[in-house]
Amino acid sequence: MRPKTEPLSWMRTPGTTADGPQYLALRDQMALNIEMGNLPPGAKLPSERQLQTGTGTARGTIREALFQLEAEGLIYRRDRSGWYVSPPAVTYDPTRWAGFMTYVTEQGRTPSTETLSKESAPAPSVVADIFRVAPGTPLHTIRRRRMIDGRPVLVERIIVDPALAPDLLSHSLDGSLTHILTTHYGITVARNRVDMRPCALVREAADALGAKSGTPGLLVVRTSFDTAGRVVEYDQEYWRHDAIRVHVDLNVR
Amino acid sequence: MRPKTEPLSWMRTPGTTADGPQYLALRDQMALNIEMGNLPPGAKLPSERQLQTGTGTARGTIREALFQLEAEGLIYRRDRSGWYVSPPAVTYDPTRWAGFMTYVTEQGRTPSTETLSKESAPAPSVVADIFRVAPGTPLHTIRRRRMIDGRPVLVERIIVDPALAPDLLSHSLDGSLTHILTTHYGITVARNRVDMRPCALVREAADALGAKSGTPGLLVVRTSFDTAGRVVEYDQEYWRHDAIRVHVDLNVR
DNA sequence: GAGTGGTCTAGACCACCTT
DNA sequence: AGGTGGTCTAGACCACTCA
Structure with missing residues (x-):
């Protein structure tokens, strides 16, 4: 219907080179709308x-353009509701000891937390290795969802050794976990190991x-x-990539 | 043609719950093939x-499944050539001072570097701010592509102030840049700032x-x-997310 | 030149969110 | 109930890679 080798010039954002697929031109148009603050x-x-x-x-072509913007972190979708412009990301500094509630607040945003589940579950062998306990030993397992300005940005699964924090699960876990561990159990975190990798958000x-x-x-x-x-806490956080x-x-010491 | 509410059971990987879209079942099948080492x-x-x-x-449905695996980092594509199983990722530790060549080698892989372009270009105002020079001041600009075991994993744009390393561009830049700066120009790096964020690989x-x-x-x-x-080096690296x-x-000090 | 992925069309029905 | 995105089909032609 439309010649592909010579896209219609009026479809293009001014300043864009005239080559490339149609969905990238659409992307440029929409991106411009977002960046201009419209x-x-x-x-x-x-x-x-x-x-x-x-x-x-x-x-399908429209969607291709939307996917592109999503991959770039400019927009996101709420399932079966629609596409929305992404809020700015927060900055996380693994060399600081501040928790989520703290650094999100510091950046002028409003954090919140929701506990999805808490239970004492037998450790799978991978986790048991990390805590240096026998496989099957019951460990506290907490799943939480955390929001910024009401938008869910991460889900996490936290595992804590009950030997260090016996009745942890009886506390309200909708705030800072670190704070509870410090105040109620006198635990001092002396070392923090952080691993990060891009991933895909799968099912759960x-x-x-x-x-x-x-x-x-x-x-x-x-x-x-x-x-x-001793391992105090093992935490897997799945973040929305645009958040x-x-x-x-x-500094060299 | 096929009822969507009740997918055919033989299409499913054993052990998968029978719900969910068809492309996720295909994904499971392929993922299994990869993880089993086939x-x-x-x-x-x-x-x-x-x-x-x-x-x-x-x-389209097949492709949907492939995209899923790509997002998870299990496979990647070479444009118009085909889909391939991703090699393992390398680990990067920003708290160490080791360069690409060093840490890739340490992990039993073979690094290589290719210089795409090197030139002295006037600083755009954003870059000028970083180097605290007047906009338009000529700065060394180097573009390189780096490979692991022959597979391109990142492209980078490095900017260096010629005041600190006058005829840097006359050197071969296919090795460690840090090494050149240290050996030939007596520069000591005392502070390193690293920012990371998920992104999309755009055009270039x-x-x-x-x-x-x-x-x-x-x-x-x-x-x-x-x-x-003083800013010695400003470097933007675009990595393949699966690499x-x-x-x-x-540690607390 | 055969084969590959890349792009695009024009439909259809579904599950779910919103009101 | 109406609208949204999510999934799927069945074609087509293109630009490019590879042998």
């Missing part, structure tokens, strides 16, 4: 079928974040140790 | 049209990596300072 963070985009009207473009994590399975994410795994070298930045500043 | 790292997958044969599945970066625009990536920005607090892991280990 669509502020949190704003809802027109529906996919509305974006089609008049353009003669197939819905995606569902909990109201995202689609397969949307890009960042997996942050934190292991903290006390002064005796986090990592910052590390190091 | 397809070793680097192996080429059958073509999309081959994967269709006999299944009555549309090509994607092309240089032989990837498709929009594939997920990780952007690593490093700024190094000398003992006097890197970040590891930080911190």
Whole structure:
């Protein structure tokens, strides 16, 4: 219908080179709209079928452009609700000891936490190795969802050795866990190990974040140790990829 | 044609719950093949049209499953060549001072570097601010592509102040840049700032990596300072997301 | 030149969110 | 109940890679 080798010039954002696929041109158009501030963070985009009207473009092509913007972190979707402009990311500094509640607040945003489940479950062998206990030993397992300005940005699974914090699960866990461990159990964290890698949000994590399975994410795994070298807390956090930045500043000593 | 509410049981990987879309079942099948070692790292997958044969599945659905695996970092594609199983990622530790060549070698892999361009270019105002020079001041700009075991994993743009390293561009830049700065110019790096965020590989970066625009990536920005607090080197690295892991280990002092 | 992935169309029905 | 995105089909042609 439309010649592909010579896209219509009026479809293009001014300044864009005239080559490349149509969905990238659409992407440029929408990106411009967002960056110019016509669509502020949190704003809802027109529906996919509305974006089609008049353009003669197939819905699949429109979606291709939306996926591109999603991968870039400019927009996100709420399952079966619509597409929205992403709020700015927060910065996480693994060299500081501040918890989520603290650093999100410091950046002028409003954090909140929701406990999804808490139970004492037998340790699978992988986890048992980390805690240096026998496989099957019951360990506290907590699943939480954390929000920034009401938007879910991460789900986490925290594992704590009951030997160090016996009736941890009887506390309210909707605040800072570190604070509870310090105040109620006199635990001092002396070492923190952090691993990070880009990932995809699969099923469980995606569902909990109201995202689609397969949307890009960042997996942050934190292991903290006390002064005796015992593992205090093992935490896997699945972040929406557009919600986090990592910052590390190091000086030679 | 096929009832969507009750997918055919023989299409499913044993052990998978019977709900969920068809492309996730396909994903499970393929993932199993990879994890069982039937397809070793680097192996080429059958073509999309081959994967269709006999299944009555549309090509789009097959691709959906492939995209999923790509997002998870299990497979990657070489543009218009095919889909391949991803090699293991390397681990990057921003708290160490080791360069790419060093830490890749340490992990039993073979690093290589290719200089794409080197020139002295006037500083855009954003970059000028970082180096605390007037906008338009000529700065060394180097673009490189780096490979692990022959596979391109990152492209970077490095900017260096010529005041600190006058005829840097006359050197061969296919090795360790840090080494050159230290040996030939007596520069000591005293501080390192690292920023990381998930991103999408857009046009330029994607092309240089032989990837498709929009594939997920990780952007690593490093700024190094000398003992006097001057910016020595400013480096933007665009990584394939399946090629890197970040590891930080911190002790209280 | 054969084969690959990349792009695009034009439909359809579904599950779920929203009101 | 109506609208949204999510999934799926069945084609088509293209640009490019590879042998």
